[in-house]
Amino acid sequence: MEISFIHTADLHLCKSFDDLLLNEKERNNRRQELWETFDKIIDLTIENESNYLFVAGDIICSKYSKLKDFERIAEKFRLLKNTKVILVTGNNDPIKEDSYYSIIDWPTNVYVIKETHNLEKITFEEDNLCVYGISLGEKNPDYYLNNNVDVNIDENMVNILLIHGGDEEEGHQLYLDYDKIEKFDYCALGHKHNHTEVKENIVYPGTPEPLNFQEEGKRGVVMGKVSRDMLFKVFIPLSKRKFITKELNLQKEYSKEKILDIVKFLGDVNSLSRDYYRVLIKGELNHHIKIEDIIDESQKYFRYIEFIEDFEYSLELYKEEKENKNNIIGRYINEMKKKRYKNLYEQKSILAGLEELYREKVDS
Ligand SMILES: [Mn+2]
Secondary structure, X not given: OOEEEEEEOOOOEOOOOOOOOOOHHHHHXXXXXXXXXXXXXXXXXXXXXXXXXXXXXXXXXXXHOOHHHHHHHHHHHHOOOOOEEEEEOOOOOOOOOXXXXXXXXXXXXXXXXOOOOOOEEEEEHHHOEEEEEOOOOOOOOOOOHHHHOOOOOOOOOEEEEEEEOOOOOOOOOOOOOHHHHOOOOEEEEEOOOOOEEEEOOEEEOOXXXXXXXXXXXXXXXXXXXXXXXXXXXXXEXXXXXXXXXXXEEEOOOOOHHHHHHHHHOOOOHHHHHHOEEEEEEXXXXXXXXXXXXXXXXHHHHOOXXXXXXXXXXXXXXXXHHHHOOXXXXXXXXXXXXXXXXXXXXXXXXXXXXXXXXXXXXXXX
16 A cells, blocks of 8 residues: 655745845745745645645744744645645744644644654554654753654554654754664655755655755655555655855956846846845956946846855056056055055955045045
8 A cells, every 4th residue: 555645844934034135025025935835735735636745844933923824824734635734843833832833723634743752653544654753842951852763663554754853963952863764664854954865765855945045956845655665756846936146256357337247147037037146256356346336236137136245356556556646646555555455345445545535636
């Protein structure tokens, strides 16, 4: 007998996104998109008539959520008439006595695992299946997830492990020894945000919708079938947008127009209007060009673009020095030449000073 499943984790519904430079409107929009992705997972489960939906923690950020958000999740799960939903909590949605997880009246097809110190075993005789799961609870300094996963499994059943943790160094509270859990037919894990197959049967689906610039690459859920002697799985991409990091390598000969041309071809038009871009500015910039102008003018080509300034200004001021031999500008350049300014912040202030002196010269 085989069962079909969809495995997801780390949706982080209600996430604040305050670790990004997004404005409030964009953050709201992004939160809305997380719900849309959740809806897509529900639709996919219905379309495929999956027997099980495994949710391996951090479906929501409890800190920023309200009761109505949990009700919204419950109502969506209720639509899965032919699917059993098994859910464990993660470090962002820990289960406690008074948390919404405990208060909500979950539909009968939903099994929220409440155990936080032992593997809870749910047996589905009709499918010859055992699901073992543990939820994360309140932070406890003596808690080590790895101590709680030892269990004897029944070799005549299909055994699934559902857990949030493992993507950590040994000694960390959420560290998991993968060798210990290899005996399960399938380990539906959560916590690691990039899709990873630790072993054939030990899998992180990753965040179905990326949450920041560290989350590049494919985003979605794992769909599969499992029996006593077979495991088949496929990754289903779902995400609406991507986070993309690019490098912009400047040369001091580049004009402003040339630089803007390079910037607007960092991605195809569809991607520029859809995805989040971060551009690492490297190399050397002609000191006549203000990086602020490049940054401002780039905005109109992108849905979202941010820059990390890691370049140097080319401070070759021969011409200016020659033209200003006997005045304050010349003396300023001379003074500045005595020191080596490598730091971009210092270079910017020298150029601002120079600009100020030129302005005074024109005014007087
Ligand atoms: Mn987590």
